[in-house]
Amino acid sequence: MGLISFLKDKFSKKKTEDIDAYSEGMSKSRQNFSNKLNSLSKKYHKVNQDYFEELEEILIESDVGVKLTLKIIDEVLEESKKKHITDAEEINEILINHMFSGYMEKGETATDVRFVNNGPTVLLVVGVNGVGKTTTIAKLANRYLKQGKSVLLVAGDTFRAGATEQLQIWADRLGINIVKGDYNSDPSSVAYDGMIKAKKDNVDLVIVDVAGRLQTKQYLMDELSKMKRVIGKVIPEAPHETFLIIDATTGQNGVVQAKAFAEVTSLTGVVITKMDGTSKGGIILAIRDELGVPVRFIGLGEKMEDLKEFDLDSYIYGLCVEK
Ligand SMILES: Nc1nc2c(ncn2[C@@H]2O[C@H](COP(=O)(O)OP(=O)(O)OP(=O)(O)O)[C@@H](O)[C@H]2O)c(=O)[nH]1
Ligand SMILES: [Mg+2]
Structure with a gap:
């Protein structure tokens, strides 16, 4: 199962208050990113060089940054070649996987304040x-x-x-x-x-x-x-x-x-x-x-x-x- 299907499944089973806040708060970003990604996969049924160039543009326009964008696009290209994937929707799934793993690979993922045992x-x-x-x-x-x-x-x-x-x-x-x-x-x-x-x-x-x-x-x-x-x-x-x-x-x-x-x-x-x-x-x-x-x-x-x-x-x- 791809990451997006996994997340849809996860959040449909356990709807948290936070997931609504994320969905609501990120609606502008989603309109920019997700809509562009969807129309890109409709425009190109099978991917080619132009497709990857447009994909790169979408990432840069979403402020992913040039350096990281190039790294992710390279990874997606490599994986799609290796697995002989040419379907745009599948490529988009691979892209999102790499955005996810790019974050995870960068080190620790603590969130909440780490309280000490003694004193303030x-x-x-x-x-x-x-x-x-x-x-x-x-x-x-x-x-x-x-x-x-x-x-x-x-x-x-x-x-x-x-x-x-x-x-x-x-x-x-x-x-x-x-x-x-x-x-x-x-x-x-x-x-x-x-x-x-x-x-x-x-x-x-x-x-x-x-x-x-x-x-x-x-x-x-x-x-x-x-x-x-x-x-x-x-x-x-x-x-x-x-x-x-x-x-x-x-x-x-x-x-x-x-x-x-x-x-x-x-x-x-x-x-x-x-x-x-x-x-x-x-x-x-x-x-x-x-x-x-x-x-x-x-x-x-x-x-x-x-x-x-x-x-x-x-x-x-x-x-x-x-x-
Ligand atoms: N929409 C939105 N507004 C926010 C958020 N966080 C802060 N703001 C708004 O941003 C404005 C500036 O916030 P402050 O907390 O005063 O910023 P600051 O860094 O303390 O500013 P200075 O003390 O002037 O340096 C305020 O109007 C906040 O309500 C947020 O997550 N979303
Ligand atoms: Mg202040």
Whole structure:
């Protein structure tokens, strides 16, 4: 059974709330990708060179990225030749298999925050302005509060006017504490205060909002390593997780950001926001290919519940299967 039939079968037997959210949130991407793929297989009954060129275009237009697209097309060509497959629909199935296995082969696939056994788990959230950092922090806090965990927020972005206030609003709404500093104060000192409070209150999860200014790489690198050092002094081994937030609607620019951040600090995960706002859902595969870091969560809308654990099956289903 092909992957698509397998996924259809899987989700028809066990319809989860999440699969509906993926289907709904990824409808723009699906219209772009799946419809094009279907019309391509109708246009070419038997495949030829032109077919593969058009297939390549579809992948690139979906933001899979040039490098990964060429790799996948090569793999599909090779497999189809070896198995003497010329039927376009079958080729499309092979393509989707390779998109799936390309992700799997790139390393670990953790999603949920990995909590430590003793003391607070510290999660650093980085990303450039406007990508959805604060919203994602609020969504994550909400998720773990619902699971009965205690959560503390730390407003480490002291540079952007209003950043602290924005986080404060979410802390109030969620009914949780926030540690903050003055405008333009040293973010590391706010992080330090945050860790002291987290330890004193013995909270389960501390989420630190970090400003992501990419103007100078060296500056960002120094800031992040200083912050990590300060955090580790109070809570050994911390930060345990560093998530990079990427806005899916920024396309290949998001991939550039991801590479830049990966160069200056070690990331344990990526969160892709605004998947509902893009028709180019392939960006997930491109970022995974470039960084090898697992996509931990994806944002499929603006509501609190619209942050979902990343699930490759649901993603492929959302991208390829019309409801
Ligand atoms: N549709 C949609 N909108 C989102 C998602 N995540 C965040 N947003 C919206 O994106 C906008 C920016 O989000 P913020 O959380 O303020 O982004 P930020 O990175 O904290 O921005 P700065 O603090 O200004 O750097 C808000 O209007 C959010 O509602 C998502 O998954 N889907
Ligand atoms: Mg913010």
